[in-house]
Amino acid sequence: MAPGREFSRGQVSDLQRVIDLGREISGLSFGIFVGDLPSGRDSAVARHAELADALAAVLVAVDPAAKIIEIVTGSHAVRALDDRSCELAVLAMKSSFEAGDLVGGIRDAVNLLAQRARAPHLAQNLGETNNLGELRG
C-alpha cells in the first residue's frame, strides 16, 4: 500500500455508490476519508465535522501511512449505530487492509455499518408485528 497514489475513477465511484447505498439502507449519511490523520482521533473528528449533516453522519477515516482506522459517529447517528458495531467494522477493515485491500475493506465496513444501523428498525418492526399478533390473539 503506497500512500500518495491516486484512487482510480472506478474505485471512487464504487465507494460513492457504497455510501449512497448505505444511506438508502440505514437513513444515515456516510463519509469516507483516506489520508493523513496527524492527530489521530482528533483529526478524524475534525473531518467528521466537515460532513454536511455531521450529527446524523458516520465517518470512516483511514490513514494508510500511519495505519490508523477511525470511525466517528454523530451524536444522532450513535443512537442507530452503537460503538460495538463500529468496532466490528474496524475489525473487518483490519483484516482486509492486512491483505492489502484498502478499497475492499472500506466498502465492506460501510456495508456492515449500514446493515447494523438498519437492524434496530427490523427488530422494531418485528416487535410491532408480534405485538399486533398478540393483540389479535
Next chain:
Amino acid sequence: MTSGQALLIFIGIPAAFAVFVALLVSSASWTRSGRAPASSESGESGGRLFIQTSGALPDPSRLPREIGASSTSAVGGGAHGTWS
C-alpha cells in the same frame, strides 16, 4: 501507371494505414497510464480521498425516533483501530 505510382498505391498507402492503426492502438495505453497506475485497480492505492453521501440530509422517516432529540455535541461515538 508508372512504377512510382504503383509503389505509392500498393505499398505507400498500406504502410501509412498501418502506421495510423499503430498510433491509435498505442494512444490507448498512453491514456490509461496517465489516468491511474495499474496497481490502483488491485486496491493497493492509498491516495487522499474524501467523499460523502450524495444529497447530504438523511431521510427522517428511516431514522430512529430518538434522533429528534436535541444534542449539543456533533460526535456521539465510534471506534479506533490500527493494523500491521
